[in-house]
Amino acid sequence: xxxxxxxxxxxxxxxxxxxxxxxxxxxxxxxxxxxxxxxxxxxxxxxxxxxxxxxxxxxxxxxxxxxxxxxxxxxxxxxxxxxxxxxxxxxxxxxxxxxxxxxxxxxxxxxxxxxxxxxxxxxxxxxxxxxxxxxxxxxxxxxxxxxxxxxxxxxxxxxxxxxxxxxxxxxxxxxxxxxxxxxxxxxxxxxxxxxxxxxxxxxxxxxxxxx
Amino acid sequence: xxxxxxxxxxxxxxxxxxxxxxxxxxxxxxxxxxxxxxxxxxxxxxxxxxxxxxxxxxxxxxxxxxxxxxxxxxxxxxxxxxxxxxxxxxxxxxxxxxxxxxxxxxxxxxxxxxxxxxxxxxxxxxxxxxxxxxxxxxxxxxxxxxxxxxxxxxxxxxxxxxxxxx
Numbered sequence: 587x588x589x590x591x592x593x594x595x596x597x598x599x600x601x602x603x604x605x606x607x608x609x610x611x612x613x614x615x616x617x618x619x620x621x622x623x624x625x626x627x628x629x630x631x632x633x634x635x636x637x638x639x640x641x642x643x644x645x646x647x648x649x650x651x652x653x654x655x656x657x658x659x660x661x662x663x664x665x666x667x668x669x670x671x672x673x674x675x676x677x678x679x680x681x682x683x684x685x686x687x688x689x690x691x692x693x694x695x696x697x698x699x700x701x702x703x704x705x706x707x708x709x710x711x712x713x714x715x716x717x718x719x720x721x722x723x724x725x726x727x728x729x730x731x732x733x734x735x736x737x738x739x740x741x742x743x744x745x746x747x748x749x750x751x752x753x754x755x756x757x758x759x760x761x762x763x764x765x766x767x768x769x770x771x772x773x774x775x776x777x778x779x780x781x782x783x784x785x786x787x788x789x790x791x792x793x794x795x796x797x
Numbered sequence: 798x799x800x801x802x803x804x805x806x807x808x809x810x811x812x813x814x815x816x817x818x819x820x821x822x823x824x825x826x827x828x829x830x831x832x833x834x835x836x837x838x839x840x841x842x843x844x845x846x847x848x849x850x851x852x853x854x855x856x857x858x859x860x861x862x863x864x865x866x867x868x869x870x871x872x873x874x875x876x877x878x879x880x881x882x883x884x885x886x887x888x889x890x891x892x893x894x895x896x897x898x899x900x901x902x903x904x905x906x907x908x909x910x911x912x913x914x915x916x917x918x919x920x921x922x923x924x925x926x927x928x929x930x931x932x933x934x935x936x937x938x939x940x941x942x943x944x945x946x947x948x949x950x951x952x953x954x955x956x957x958x959x960x961x962x963x
Contacts, residue, residue, distance in 0.1 A: 640871075640874070642867070642870040642871045642874050643870070644870065646870050646873040646874045646877060647869070647870060647873060649873065649876075649877075650877055650880050650881075651880075651941075652877075652879075652880025652881065652883060652884055652912070653873070653876045653877060653879075653880045653912065653916070654936070655880070656876065656879065656880060656883075656909060656912030656913045656915075656916055657913075657916045657921055657932070659909060659912075659913045660913035660914070660916040660917045660921055661921060661924045661929060663913065664917070664922065664923065664924050665924050668803075668854060668924075669803040669830075669854070670924070670956075672952075672956065673924060673953060673956050673957060676949050676952055676953050676956075677924070677953065679946065679949050680946070680949055680950065680953075683942075683945065683946055683949075684942075687941075687942065688880065688884055689884065690884060690887075690888060691884060691885055691888045693888075694888045694889045694891065694892035694893070695885070695888075695889075696889060698885055699882060699885040699886055699889060699904070702878055702881050702882045702885060703882055705878065706875060706878040706879065706882065709874065709875060709878075710875075712871075713871045713872065713874065713875055716867050716868060716871040717868055717871065717872075719867070720865045720867055720868045722864065722865070722868050722918075724862065724918050724922075725864075725868055725872060725918040725919075728914045728915065728917070728918045731914075732875075732911050732914060732915070735907060735910075735911060736911065739882075739904055739907050739908070742900065742903075742904065743904065746897070746900060750897070751893070751894065751896035751897035751900055752896065754896040754897075754899060754900045755895075755896045758899075759899040759900055759902070759903040760903075761903050761906045761907055761910070762910075763910065764910075765910065765914075766906070766907035766908070766909075766910035766911045766914075767907070768903050768904070768907050789906070791899040791900075791902045791903045791906070792899070792902075793895050793898065793899055794895060794898045
């Protein structure tokens with residue numbers, strides 16, 4: 587039997603590896619992207635045909651301050667790619683303004699974060715059904731990467747709920763600046779397991795500045 | 798299509814063949830940025846560069862692929878929870894010890910990138926597009942953002958849409 591990593595697509599083939607997938611230790615991780623054992627699923631012969639439906643109402647057209655901030659971040663990045671330094675900086679400033687307007691949750695609640703991430707992840711097939719029905723290639727591509735990245739992020743938040751932050755204690759947290767994939771390890775991977783950019787595209791998360 | 802040359806500093810290996818071939822001296826600058834006012838868009842520098850660090854970009858971009866209202870609404874649905882997740886992760890980072898701080902910063906950064914990508918696909922790929930212009934113009938009249946930095950928005954409109962007669 588073959589098990590497939592739902593984050594990066596790595597295939598664990600029992601006939602090659604000798605050890606049955608179910609007998610691997612619980613802390614075994616994907617050799618390619620570092621995702622946990624629970625992110626693997628048995629290889630499917632037929633694609634799933636039933637996609638849960640979500641009603642995407644027009645109320646979603648009104649963007650939140652956080653979304654407006656992400657919009658400005660996207661435009662800033664686009665200007666940067668066009669070598670428009672002043673425009674990139676202006677959009678960055680505008681993004682910071684909208685970020686300052688985003689409501690701050692009253693409590694720091696890891697359960698709440700994990701719940702948002704799980705429900706967001708669960709919505710991907712329904713959103714993908716809409717982009718497919720509208721033959722939108724660009725959106726479909728971004729959703730394929732996005733779903734993989736979000737699966738990794740969600741699994742990290744769940745792991746944090748189970749065991750706290752000990753698993754990041756003596757190592758580094760890296761984020762792929764192209765697709766958002768998170769990698770836990772001393773060094774960034776040579777290549778992003780999701781979007782395939784080289785290691786220098788990864789950014790190391792810096793610790794809190796101590797005064 | 799009228800174009801001009803730009804250099805990716807990350808890839809430039811200072812072989813300086815662009816200096817040898819440029820007919821106007823546009824590549825000869827102290828800050829390594831090709832002088833747009835001198836560049837005639839001939840492409841000789843891009844052809845000669847052994848590091849492939851120079852490319853030609855257009856002055857005017859073509860209209861973008863149209864997006865249907867259904868796709869936009871569905872992408873915004875995801876974008877909203879990305880923004881909520883980002884806020885929740887930043888709030889957790891604030892309250893956290895070092896290991897958790899870096900993890901939560903990473904989650905927030907990741908949600909930000911995913912949110913920005915969704916926006917790009919929801920019709921905001923190009924800063925020079927009609928959609929972006931409409932966003933910049935309309936947001937100035939939104940009562941939720943009465944203290945919006947007007948100078949920043951006006952300067953962007955001026956830089957990105959120089960042909961506006963308004």
